[in-house]
Amino acid sequence: MTDGLREPELLDATWIPNALMLSQEAGWNQNAADWSVFFTHGSVLGFVAGDRLIATAAALPYGDALGWVSMVLVTAEWRRQGLATRLVADCTAVLRDRRRAALLDAVPGAEGIYAAHGFVSLCEMERWEGLGGGLKAKPAGANLSLDQSAFGADRRFLLDNFLSRPGSAAFASTHGFAILRQGSVASHIGPIVSTPEEAPGLLGEAIRAASGRVFVDALDHDTLVPVLAANGFHLQRKFIRMACGLSELPGCPTKLLAAAGPEFG
Numbered sequence: 001m002t003d004g005l006r007e008p009e010l011l012d013a014t015w016i017p018n019a020l021m022l023s024q025e026a027g028w029n030q031n032a033a034d035w036s037v038f039f040t041h042g043s044v045l046g047f048v049a050g051d052r053l054i055a056t057a058a059a060l061p062y063g064d065a066l067g068w069v070s071m072v073l074v075t076a077e078w079r080r081q082g083l084a085t086r087l088v089a090d091c092t093a094v095l096r097d098r099r100r101a102a103l104l105d106a107v108p109g110a111e112g113i114y115a116a117h118g119f120v121s122l123c124e125m126e127r128w129e130g131l132g133g134g135l136k137a138k139p140a141g142a143n144l145s146l147d148q149s150a151f152g153a154d155r156r157f158l159l160d161n162f163l164s165r166p167g168s169a170a171f172a173s174t175h176g177f178a179i180l181r182q183g184s185v186a187s188h189i190g191p192i193v194s195t196p197e198e199a200p201g202l203l204g205e206a207i208r209a210a211s212g213r214v215f216v217d218a219l220d221h222d223t224l225v226p227v228l229a230a231n232g233f234h235l236q237r238k239f240i241r242m243a244c245g246l247s248e249l250p251g252c253p254t255k256l257l258a259a260a261g262p263e264f265g
Helices: 013-025 032-041 083-096 111-115 145-151 156-164 199-209 221-230
Strands: 043-049 052-062 066-074 101-106 120-131 169-173 176-182 187-193 213-218 234-244 256-258
Touching: 013 032, 013 043, 013 052, 013 066, 032 043, 032 052, 032 066, 032 156, 043 083, 052 083, 066 083, 083 101, 083 111, 101 111, 111 234, 120 221, 145 156, 145 176, 145 187, 156 176, 169 199, 176 199, 187 199, 199 221, 213 221, 213 256, 221 256
Parallel strands: 066 101, 187 213
Antiparallel strands: 043 052, 052 066, 101 234, 120 213, 120 234, 169 176, 176 187, 187 256
C-alpha cells in the first residue's frame, strides 16, 4: 500500500459531495441521489489523503443472498498504486462475511483484476446511447414485485428510491415494467423486467418519454438491440457481469432484459 495512507475508511453521508466529484471526474452518470443509496443502504469505503477523498468503492447488499460491488473510483494522480485492488477486496469481504455472493459489472480488460479476488465471468452487458423523444410520459404504476424473481434478490428499496425522484417515470405492461430516471450526464432506462414479447414496447415507450442523452444497459441483446438501433442508438461500451460465490446468474435472467446500471445491477 502507498506510503503515508492509512487503512481504508468507512465513510458516511457527509462525504457525498466529495464522492460525487470523483464520479464526475471519471465522467460517470451517477448523481448525488445515486451516491446516497450506497451510503444509506450499503457500505462505502474510501482512502483519504489529508482532507481529500482520493478513492472509493461500495458494497450494496440486496437481501440475504447477494450484493453489488461498485463505485470503484480513484482520482487520476493516485491510480495504479493498489488502492482500487484493496477497496475491491474489502468490499467483497463485507458481503462475503455476511454469506452473500458478490457481483459486479467490469469493463473489458479488468476481468483479470477481479478474477484474482475469486470473481468469474457470467455474461456480457452492452451500454447503448441515444437520444430521447422528449414526449411527456403518462403516469403509470409498476409491479415491482416482479423484479425480485427476475433479479434474484429483493431490491425494492432501490426501485422505490428511483421512482421517488423528480423526473422519474415507470412504464408498465401485463408482465413487466421499465423505469426511466435522470442521471448526471444522461437519462437511464432500466431496469427492464419483462417477457421478451413485451419488452420492445416498454423500451420504445421509455425512449419516447426521455429527453436528451439516454443510456440503456442491455442484458438481452437479441430483444433490445433491434429496438435501440431502430431508434438511432449506438453501442457505447461493454461490461462483463462477474460474480464471487455464484457460478451462474441469480434469479431468472430471461426476464431481466436491461440493468439498473453497472453500479446497481
